[in-house]
Amino acid sequence: MDVLCPDPGMPPLPPNICEVVPGPPPPEIQELLKEGQTIRDRWRVIRCIGNGGFGQIYRAEDLDTREAVAVKVESLASNKQVLKMEVAVLRKLQGCKHACEFMGCGRTPEFNYVVMTLQGPSLSDLRKRQEGLKFSLSTTLRVGTQALEAIRAIHECGFLHRDVKPSNFTIGRSSATCHTIYLLDFGLARQFTLPTGEVRPRREKAAFRGTVRYASPAAHRGEELGRQDDLWSLFYMLVEFVTGQLPWRKIKDKDTVGRIKDTYNHDIFLAALPYEFKTFYAHLMTISYFDKPDYPALQAVFHACARRLYVGEHDLFDWELSLPVQAPQPVQPDNRTATNSRTNCSEPLQSCLKPRRSREALAATHKMRQDSNCAIITHSRGEDSYQDRGVLEEIGPKLRTSIITPHIGTNKPKLLGAKSEPFLYQPPNPELDPRSGPSYPNPHTVSAHPAPPRRPKGLAPVPCVSGRRRRYKPCESQIKGES
Secondary structure: OEEEOOOOOOOOOOHHHOEEEOOOOOOOOOOOOOOOOEEOOOEEEEEEEEEOOOOEEEEEEEOOOOOEEEEEEEEOOOOOOOHHHHHHHHHHOOOOOOOOOEEEEEEOOOEEEEEEEOOOOEHHHHHHHOHHHOOOHHHHHHHHHHHHHHHHHHHHOOEEOOOOOHHHEEEOOOOOOOOOEEEOOOOOOEEOEOOOOOEOOOOOOOOOOOOOOOOOHHHHOOOOOOHHHHHHHHHHHHHHHHHOOOOOOOOOOHHHHHHHHHHOOOHHHHHHOOOOHHHHHHHHHHOOOOOOOOHHHHHHHHHHHHHHOOOOOOOOOHHHOOOOOOOOOOOOOOOOEEEEOOOOEEEEHHHHOOOOOOHHHHHHHHHHHHHOOOEEEEOOOOOOOOEEOOOOEEEOOEEEOOEEEEOOOOOOEEEEOOOOOEEEEOOOOOOOOOOOOOOOOOOOOOOOOOOOOOOOOOEEEEOOOOOOOOEEEEOHHHHHHHO
């Protein structure tokens, strides 16, 4: 497969987000367009980037804007014309985040065509590049969330996709859209609503539509497809993303695959997915053709799982993680050795000692925290009610300060080297906070080392062993006065 990178004038992309396109069609498939041919004096054909049973896709250049576009064509001699449905659905989806921009369509004496924005590689191509042919849970959850949004958008327009699969989902080509998932190929779509908005009556028998690997069990039984069948295909997609394969991946006969899907124990799939997806599967088992799926509840499954696994919305996808593997640096020999208490082995002293920060670096950190509007405060476990971790404390010969780093994929700060939980302290506002005032403790004014308690009036100190808390007893004058 050839790799076709974006245009030089577009923002640069990571090296592994270049557009992956197949080569030209086989010799037995005749190309409908030639290289350099111009359509309607606006789009100049560059090359063929894909072909299928219903048509061919070409990369072209818009002569007005100099942007790369995709031109999908079908021959007028083909038995089944699907480009008309493609145009109808694409026009309905204009304004949707997960749909391509419609740029034009038309007919010539030889073919029909539709022009839309050119997108990047499909999820199927991106998955095949990964080790083990699978995605991580972080990528699967974020891709699945956007795929569900795209399916919901086409359902709300009154159409069923009926061919949901990874090769019909792509990512954007620019740096602004490379994190967006786009839904393509609406040639097999069908309108399931009437002009009144009601669901069309179901047919007793319907022909098979879709892809054998991802089609729902109802599609193999010849039943009328509904909105739940697109969600079944999404469920099989997620399983393949996590596990890398489906049990019937090598079987081409749709009847055999249908029998396997009817008898297969889907609990095996649920064991590979996070436990929240039991709700997703249970919902699919309870809805039928006339029922509207509970899209918010299905979205909540992805969001709950992402929160539990600390998955950030703007984390990198698996195909963006192309960090080079660096060889380990050799350890410099040192005659001094130190014993590692965890492994009870001797290793060079340099690998056991932690690097120390200079006084200049600590002073710069302290000054930066003083200049900020809020201070980072922690609850102390000792007698001190508050302790400012931004202040450098002189403890013996060592200088100590705390370091705060964020969790990966979350905004919650984490305090390293301390057992207490940090929080952000804002100075009280007398107008907004009724608790503010002299009685409300301010950690900026509370000393980290409070003075010893004063002796109560009328009590005398009792001699005690050093290190213990001082006790008091009544003075002799107070005893005589009471008697």
